Amino acid sequence: MIAQSFLRAVDDLGIPKEKIVCVAGIGCSGWIPSPLFDMDTLHVTHGRPIAFATGVKLGNPNLEVVVFTGDGDASAIGGNHLIHAARRNIGLKVICVNNMIYGMTGGEVAPTTPLGLKTTTTPFGNLERPFDLSKLVIGAGGTYVARWTTYHIAPLVSAMKKALTRKGFAFLEVLSHCPVHYGRRIGISDPVEMLRWFQKQSVTIEKAHGMSEQELVGKFVVGEFVDIEAPDLNQMYEQLFEAAKHEPN
Ligand SMILES: Cc1ncc(C[n+]2csc(CCOP(=O)(O)OP(=O)(O)O)c2C)c(N)n1
Numbered sequence: 286m287i288a289q290s291f292l293r294a295v296d297d298l299g300i301p302k303e304k305i306v307c308v309a310g311i312g313c314s315g316w317i318p319s320p321l322f323d324m325d326t327l328h329v330t331h332g333r334p335i336a337f338a339t340g341v342k343l344g345n346p347n348l349e350v351v352v353f354t355g356d357g358d359a360s361a362i363g364g365n366h367l368i369h370a371a372r373r374n375i376g377l378k379v380i381c382v383n384n385m386i387y388g389m390t391g392g393e394v395a396p397t398t399p400l401g402l403k404t405t406t407t408p409f410g411n412l413e414r415p416f417d418l419s420k421l422v423i424g425a426g427g428t429y430v431a432r433w434t435t436y437h438i439a440p441l442v443s444a445m446k447k448a449l450t451r452k453g454f455a456f457l458e459v460l461s462h463c464p465v466h467y468g469r470r471i472g473i474s475d476p477v478e479m480l481r482w483f484q485k486q487s488v489t490i491e492k493a494h495g496m497s498e499q500e501l502v503g504k505f506v507v508g509e510f511v512d513i514e515a516p517d518l519n520q521m522y523e524q525l526f527e528a529a530k531h532e533p534n
Pocket residue numbers: 311312313314315330331354355356357358359382384386387388389390395
């Protein structure tokens with residue numbers, strides 16, 4: 286669903302595939318661009334897609350560099366790369382597939398797993414408070430941050446299009462259903478039921494503003510959280526490069 290949404294966004298915008306490079310880490314989410322997409326893809330080590338993508342973008346700023354990453358990939362082993370890419374406002378588009386668990390490796394606890402959840406590695410319940418990934422990126426200086434779920438396909442495609450047309454760093458969190466490892470832990474092992482659950486539990490940011498903390502427990506706040514313009518790293522680098530040519534050292 287996320288793969289198809291992305292291809293829809295690319296097609297609607299008419300971006301030639303030669304202009305896009307997709308970079309993915311290791312995890313179920315890593316299989317989205319590679320081998321599914323007929324375009325340049327890098328399938329790299331776990332936790333490092335943003336680091337590889339940074340090299341691609343600095344090397345060729347004209348490319349549209351899109352990172353597909355999991356919640357574990359992006360915020361556990363790769364957490365530093367995520368916050369620093371946001372801080373630098375480097376023009377990467379990061380699509381984070383957040384299923385709130387390590388899916389591919391067998392359902393281990395992730396930094397996004399809710400408190401109390403029993404997983405393979407927390408058989409008596411998770412004691413660690415989860416990250417709110419969008420808030421984390423906002424705190425790190427993200428200039429475009431949005432969250433949708435696999436239930437919200439139309440707004441997801443719109444957000445992807447918006448992310449793809451911006452120059453700076455864009456972070457798109459997609460809550461994704463994993464009936465195999467997450468759903469069955471909460472008693473919803475049917476994929477369609479999980480989508481209905483996303484539908485029922487989601488609250489738009491506009492509506493959430495009028496709700497108390499208590500009312501928001503167990504809800505997923507969705508929508509566009511941040512959309513601001515700021516100079517991106519490539520642009521600042523070019524300006525510095527020009528200025529340095531005329532400066533005595
Ligand atoms: C350096 C390293 N550490 C650990 C692993 C094992 N590993 C592969 S994927 C993964 C976590 C996957 O979780 P997530 O990033 O959330 O992706 P998902 O499968 O849920 O989409 C782990 C721990 C690895 N491949 N490389």
